[in-house]
Amino acid sequence: MRYGSTLTSCFVAIFWTVPALADVETGVALLNDGDVAGAATEFAAAYEAGDGEGAFYLGRLFELGLGTEQDEMRAANLYSAAAESGSTKAQVRLGLMYHEGRVLLRDYVEGTRLLCAAADAGDPDGQLNCGLAYRAGRGVAQDDAVALSYWQGAAGQGNILAMNVLGQTSIDAGNLEQAAQYLKQSADLGNAGGMYEYAKLLMIGASPDPVTAYSYANLAVVRGLADAGILRDEIEAELTAEEIAEGQALARAWTEARILEEEAADGN
Numbered sequence: 001m002r003y004g005s006t007l008t009s010c011f012v013a014i015f016w017t018v019p020a021l022a023d024v025e026t027g028v029a030l031l032n033d034g035d036v037a038g039a040a041t042e043f044a045a046a047y048e049a050g051d052g053e054g055a056f057y058l059g060r061l062f063e064l065g066l067g068t069e070q071d072e073m074r075a076a077n078l079y080s081a082a083a084e085s086g087s088t089k090a091q092v093r094l095g096l097m098y099h100e101g102r103v104l105l106r107d108y109v110e111g112t113r114l115l116c117a118a119a120d121a122g123d124p125d126g127q128l129n130c131g132l133a134y135r136a137g138r139g140v141a142q143d144d145a146v147a148l149s150y151w152q153g154a155a156g157q158g159n160i161l162a163m164n165v166l167g168q169t170s171i172d173a174g175n176l177e178q179a180a181q182y183l184k185q186s187a188d189l190g191n192a193g194g195m196y197e198y199a200k201l202l203m204i205g206a207s208p209d210p211v212t213a214y215s216y217a218n219l220a221v222v223r224g225l226a227d228a229g230i231l232r233d234e235i236e237a238e239l240t241a242e243e244i245a246e247g248q249a250l251a252r253a254w255t256e257a258r259i260l261e262e263e264a265a266d267g268n
Contacts, residue, residue, distance in 0.1 A: 055081045218248065
């Protein structure tokens with residue numbers, strides 16, 4: 001669905017020059033380096049050349065107000081153009097806009113259609129959000145089994161939020177062992193929410209592990225999760241001095257291991 005505006009002339013006027021050869025990946029690299037104008041010209045040229053991903057990334061610039069005034073409706077136009085050309089990223093973002101009902105009129109049916117189209121094309125964010133739509137019955141008949149299938153697909157592709165959702169779903173179902181697997185996976189990928197929930201999980205059940213729980217709560221705090229600080233301090237109050245030292249050593253070891261992994265990845 002398009003919202004009708006002549007976009008190309010706007011991009012050329014705003015971003016001035018368009019390279020003869022455009023590459024979205026180059027644009028993303030420029031954006032990561034802080035060169036918003038350079039990234040925008042790459043994205044605009046890619047879009048003019050028929051690459052829907054170029055329209056998606058231009059939409060993100062307008063939605064976030066990077067290098068130009070924030071214009072969420074123009075972003076929606078761009079997402080629509082990109083979605084029509086098959087961009088799963090754009091389908092997800094446009095679908096969420098329909099669900100949010102702030103820039104576009106709330107429309108769960110159209111929003112879920114877009115999210116699930118991205119999901120069925122293999123996009124992990126689409127799988128996460130399509131699953132959430134099925135769980136809530138928004139735009140589709142409520143179906144927990146379908147939701148679970150989509151979340152498992154997303155988690156299998158490394159989607160951390162899907163891991164957290166599956167962890168919580170497993171807790172709700174009383175399967176603490178499965179919950180621990182999902183939440184530890186999220187935690188070990190560095191997600192503060194996963195660390196916090198995993199720490200809480202380690203404090204319950206038949207064999208609680210307060211030392212390891214303390215280490216993960218400690219890690220979650222330095223990632224900005226305030227509630228984890230409360231949990232960490234509560235656990236610490238129950239530990240001996242030796243256990244506190246052990247838990248802090250575990251957190252340091254976890255951090256040092258991740259630094260080494262990042263350095264190795266940067267060296268490749």
